[in-house]
Amino acid sequence: MERQKLLALIAGVALVVIAGVVYYENQKSSTPAEAPPPPAAPAPAEPAIRNPVPETPPEQPLPALNESDAAIRASLSGVYSADAVKQFLTPKDVIRRLVVTVDNLPRKKVAVELRPLVPTAGKFATSGQDEGLTLDPKNYARYAPVVKLVEATDARTLSTLYFRYYPLFQRAYEDLGYPKAYFNDRLVEVIDDMLAAPQTTAPVKLTQPRVFYEFADPDLESRSAGQKLLMRMGNENAAVVKAKLTEFRALIAKAKPPA
Numbered sequence: 001m002e003r004q005k006l007l008a009l010i011a012g013v014a015l016v017v018i019a020g021v022v023y024y025e026n027q028k029s030s031t032p033a034e035a036p037p038p039p040a041a042p043a044p045a046e047p048a049i050r051n052p053v054p055e056t057p058p059e060q061p062l063p064a065l066n067e068s069d070a071a072i073r074a075s076l077s078g079v080y081s082a083d084a085v086k087q088f089l090t091p092k093d094v095i096r097r098l099v100v101t102v103d104n105l106p107r108k109k110v111a112v113e114l115r116p117l118v119p120t121a122g123k124f125a126t127s128g129q130d131e132g133l134t135l136d137p138k139n140y141a142r143y144a145p146v147v148k149l150v151e152a153t154d155a156r157t158l159s160t161l162y163f164r165y166y167p168l169f170q171r172a173y174e175d176l177g178y179p180k181a182y183f184n185d186r187l188v189e190v191i192d193d194m195l196a197a198p199q200t201t202a203p204v205k206l207t208q209p210r211v212f213y214e215f216a217d218p219d220l221e222s223r224s225a226g227q228k229l230l231m232r233m234g235n236e237n238a239a240v241v242k243a244k245l246t247e248f249r250a251l252i253a254k255a256k257p258p259a
Contacts, residue, residue: 049182051253053166065168065175069094072165079157084149088117095165099172103186105226106193120146124213124232126206133213135204140234147237150244159251188253190226191245195257197227199235 063071072094077085090097097116104110125139162169166184173183198220205216215221220231230238249257 047180047182047185049185050255051182051184051188053163053184053252056163058164062165062167065095065171068165068168072168075161075165079154079161080149080152088146088149090116090118095168096172096175099169099176099183102183102190103173103176105190105229106224108225110225117146126213127203133206133208133216134202135200135206135232137202137234139232140237143233143237147233147240151240153244155244155247155251159248162252184252188249188255191249191253192258193224194226194230195242195245195249197223197230197238197242199238200231204231 062068069092073085073089073091076089093114094116097114100111100114101116120142122142125136125142127134127136170183173181173186178186200220204220206213207216208214215228215231220228223231230241233241
């Protein structure tokens with residue numbers, strides 16, 4: 001917790017205690033025959049952290065969150081290549097976009113305008129029409145470049161980079177509206193949700209009730225945004241992503257994966 005937040009918390013607790021003492025003293029002097037009021041219920045405790053990250057001080061001071069784009073892009077260029085970072089990563093608000101997208105993946109929709117990666121090249125490929133509308137396997141090739149990048153990722157190097165910048169990820173998560181939640185716990189939850197994505201059986205039937213396509217199978221359509229992304233990639237691509245997520249999870253999580 002930052003020093004200012006800690007001081008604010010201490011001050012808040014002190015004010016509550018002082019207010020309680022004053023109230024009790026006033027009640028005691030004006031109505032001495034009455035019993036003192038019952039003690040106030042304790043404030044709910046903050047959720048326990050299930051997957052703490054290592055608390056290792058960075059070799060150099062971290063930049064402010066809103067000034068971190070250059071630093072995080074340069075660091076990612078050490079994990080991947082500068083060309084890959086330029087090709088796939090959005091240039092602005094990298095950490096905030098990553099945090100928003102991670103938080104959204106287990107939900108039904110992802111904020112497309114806040115995604116950290118540039119849109120996948122090409123159009124969503126389908127076959128047939130009406131009742132015979134299906135997901136064309138040619139669509140899976142659209143994801144080949146980014147899946148190849150995922151497969152080549154050194155998970156240990158990436159986790160080291162993540163731990164280094166973790167205070168900025170945590171700050172972005174708090175700014176998102178979770179002042180008492182722990183981002184790494186949310187990230188582990190998201191990985192577990194994506195690992196639960198089912199394999200699809202060809203042909204994958206689709207519907208188009210409006211502008212966007214949906215899975216015709218209600219069970220598939222009811223899945224989270226993250227799981228549906230993996231299903232749209234095809235089973236082979238999804239297996240590569242799941243393998244890397246499993247490897248990364250083992251480096252950042254203390255809690256065991258769901259059975």
